[in-house]
Amino acid sequence: MTSTALSPPRRRAPARRVRARRGDLFWIYLFIIPGMVLTAMFVFYPMGASWYFSLTQWNGFSDAKSFVGLSNYRELLGDGMFWGSFGRSMVFVLIGVPLRVALALILAIVLNNIIRGRLSTFFRTVFFLPVMAAASVIGVVLTFVLSPSNGPIAFFLETTGLTDAPVEFLSDPHLALWSALLLHTWKNFGMTLIYWLAALQTVPSEYYEAAEVDGAGAVQQLIKITLPILIPFAVIIVILTANENLHAFALIQALTGGGPYYSSEVVEVYIFRTAFAPDAAGGVPRLGYASAAGCFFGLATLLIALLQAWALKLVADQRARLDR
Amino acid sequence: MSLTTTAMPDAGAATIEEAPQPPPRRRRRKRSERLALIVGAFILLPIALVWVYPFIWVFSSSLKSNAEIFGSLNPFTSTLHLDNYVRAWREADMGRYLLNTIFVTGMSIVISVTVNALLGYVLGRYTFPGKKVIYALLALVVFLPQGYTVIPIFDLIDSLGLSGSLWGITLAEAGGVSVIVVLLFAGYFAQLPKELEEAATMDGAGFLRIFAQVYLPLAKPVLATAVILQFMHAWNDFLLPLVLTLSQPDLRTLAVGIYSLQNQYFSDWGMMSAASTIALLPIIIVFIILQKYFIESFSGAVKG
Numbered sequence: 001m002t003s004t005a006l007s008p009p010r011r012r013a014p015a016r017r018v019r020a021r022r023g024d025l026f027w028i029y030l031f032i033i034p035g036m037v038l039t040a041m042f043v044f045y046p047m048g049a050s051w052y053f054s055l056t057q058w059n060g061f062s063d064a065k066s067f068v069g070l071s072n073y074r075e076l077l078g079d080g081m082f083w084g085s086f087g088r089s090m091v092f093v094l095i096g097v098p099l100r101v102a103l104a105l106i107l108a109i110v111l112n113n114i115i116r117g118r119l120s121t122f123f124r125t126v127f128f129l130p131v132m133a134a135a136s137v138i139g140v141v142l143t144f145v146l147s148p149s150n151g152p153i154a155f156f157l158e159t160t161g162l163t164d165a166p167v168e169f170l171s172d173p174h175l176a177l178w179s180a181l182l183l184h185t186w187k188n189f190g191m192t193l194i195y196w197l198a199a200l201q202t203v204p205s206e207y208y209e210a211a212e213v214d215g216a217g218a219v220q221q222l223i224k225i226t227l228p229i230l231i232p233f234a235v236i237i238v239i240l241t242a243n244e245n246l247h248a249f250a251l252i253q254a255l256t257g258g259g260p261y262y263s264s265e266v267v268e269v270y271i272f273r274t275a276f277a278p279d280a281a282g283g284v285p286r287l288g289y290a291s292a293a294g295c296f297f298g299l300a301t302l303l304i305a306l307l308q309a310w311a312l313k314l315v316a317d318q319r320a321r322l323d324r
Numbered sequence: 325m326s327l328t329t330t331a332m333p334d335a336g337a338a339t340i341e342e343a344p345q346p347p348p349r350r351r352r353r354k355r356s357e358r359l360a361l362i363v364g365a366f367i368l369l370p371i372a373l374v375w376v377y378p379f380i381w382v383f384s385s386s387l388k389s390n391a392e393i394f395g396s397l398n399p400f401t402s403t404l405h406l407d408n409y410v411r412a413w414r415e416a417d418m419g420r421y422l423l424n425t426i427f428v429t430g431m432s433i434v435i436s437v438t439v440n441a442l443l444g445y446v447l448g449r450y451t452f453p454g455k456k457v458i459y460a461l462l463a464l465v466v467f468l469p470q471g472y473t474v475i476p477i478f479d480l481i482d483s484l485g486l487s488g489s490l491w492g493i494t495l496a497e498a499g500g501v502s503v504i505v506v507l508l509f510a511g512y513f514a515q516l517p518k519e520l521e522e523a524a525t526m527d528g529a530g531f532l533r534i535f536a537q538v539y540l541p542l543a544k545p546v547l548a549t550a551v552i553l554q555f556m557h558a559w560n561d562f563l564l565p566l567v568l569t570l571s572q573p574d575l576r577t578l579a580v581g582i583y584s585l586q587n588q589y590f591s592d593w594g595m596m597s598a599a600s601t602i603a604l605l606p607i608i609i610v611f612i613i614l615q616k617y618f619i620e621s622f623s624g625a626v627k628g
Contacts, residue, residue, distance in 0.1 A: 294472025
């Protein structure tokens with residue numbers, strides 16, 4: 001954030017905090033209440049409630065809940081469907097994250113160091129565009145674009161003779177997950193690109209000038225200056241990207257609904273089906289069981305949040321070093 | 325510059341100073357840089373075209389008849405089929421969904437930005453008993469495992485009697501405080517001078533007026549970030565409005581409505597393209613106009 005002309009030097013900021021006068025205290029607490037009430041309603045209560053629901057059997061909102069202890073979790077551990085979806089979510093993290101982070105870094109370096117000015121801004125805008133689109137809407141659009149009958153891609157592949165038969169990108173069980181992963185990478189690529197560009201801009205330009213005086217070439221500058229400074233940012237960017245890849249529900253639900261034959265069903269799609277769309281599974285909605293799956297999965301993503309805190313500290317340390 | 329000229333008024337020294345010592349090397353570098361730029365641009369241009377192709381396809385298909393869309397790559401059409409939009413608006417209820425989305429997005433921005441700004445203001449400018457508790461709660465928001473919160477939120481909206489109105493979705497989309505935004509506000513207000521408050525107090529302004537008329541208008545950069553983040557979230561969010569409108573099709577937002585009509589109109593690509601364009605175009609236009617602010621807002625996640 002840029003500071004206005006009025007603002008004093010940053011160092012002195014803490015001393016400027018005002019000790020509240022008695023009359024102000026009323027207003028201070030009044031200012032806090034709305035935020036705390038909404039947070040209690042939409043963060044803390046749902047968190048606690050979903051943990052409680054995970055200990056119950058509950059078939060639909062009109063039904064009564066019955067407390068069943070840990071039996072949902074016991075069932076979950078032996079549920080092949082759940083672990084299958086868990087494995088697919090891991091594919092999204094273990095393959096999707098390195099792919100996106102590496103490609104975005106390459107493009108970011110190109111846009112930061114080689115292509116500059118307006119042209120660079122133009123490309124940044126283009127590559128960021130899919131991020132702005134609603135994932136569910138873009139998912140629907142892509143089912144048309146990739147349709148094996150009448151879709152433009154199928155038409156292109158056929159008229160150029162690249163394929164004999166139309167490729168079933170989304171309806172072939174061997175392909176669907178990989179198509180979804182690539183499309184998810186395409187959709188969110190721009191976000192990772194922006195993160196890298198922000199990180200690259202923290203490299204002080206004097207470093208490059210000094211290296212140039214010493215006669216270091218472009219490649220040497222990249223290896224000796226740019227990459228070492230980027231490493232702590234890399235940790236954060238990997239974590240943010242991993243977090244995004246674990247939450248691909250909207251795009252996949254609209255693209256394939258987890259099909260065909262559950263071949264693209266990631267954890268969130270599995271949970272949604274268990275809770276709200278049980279027809280395919282031939283049964284009643286299982287809100288308690290879905291909550292258990294959600295809580296279990298939440299614990300897994302919590303690990304990621306903890307890593308994030310650690311990484312942010314690394315960056316803060318590095319910034320302190322650079323500022324000196 | 326003025327220093328060097330006074331120190332060395334003699335013209336010969338000045339020419340020596342400006343004498344091109346490194347130029348031969350620098351000029352060669354510049355030429356290679358320009359070459360790299362041209363090569364880079366030529367490689368990126370086709371990639372960029374493929375990148376936005378789905379958008380080009382959907383915008384152009386929204387103006388074509390289905391016969392023209394099927395099995396064709398040509399983005400242009402000889403006659404504009406605006407009837408796709410008419411059908412999307414009337415038959416597929418996109419008019420209603422658009423209004424719902426505008427209401428939910430607009431009101432949730434008002435609620436969430438106000439709430440976050442109020443909290444950030446007192447955290448940034450005052451010390452008071454209980455401040456540490458608030459910070460501890462904010463940390464909990466980030467670090468407690470989420471679970472599957474959409475079920476309890478549905479339950480809560482239902483028991484508040486809001487499940488039949490857009491206000492339920494609006495409140496849920498506004499949600500709890502956004503920790504990042506609160507911290508941005510707190511950091512920004514903390515570095516504004518306290519003399520502004522003293523001056524305003526002498527003019528007889530109270531706590532509320534000092535906040536609303538003195539400090540808040542100075543926090544425009546953070547306000548922009550807060551509005552942008554909530555705008556993106558509310559306009560595009562899917563799971564929450566999907567679940568909240570499962571039995572209330574009239575309350576759907578665009579992101580949910582287009583998904584829900586996918587099966588019903590699976591063969592009417594022209595109309596579905598028009599519907600998708602109605603959902604995609606507004607946010608893309610806003611983004612292109614205000615992109616500097618958008619990019620800055622998202623960069624904050626990395627730069628801290």
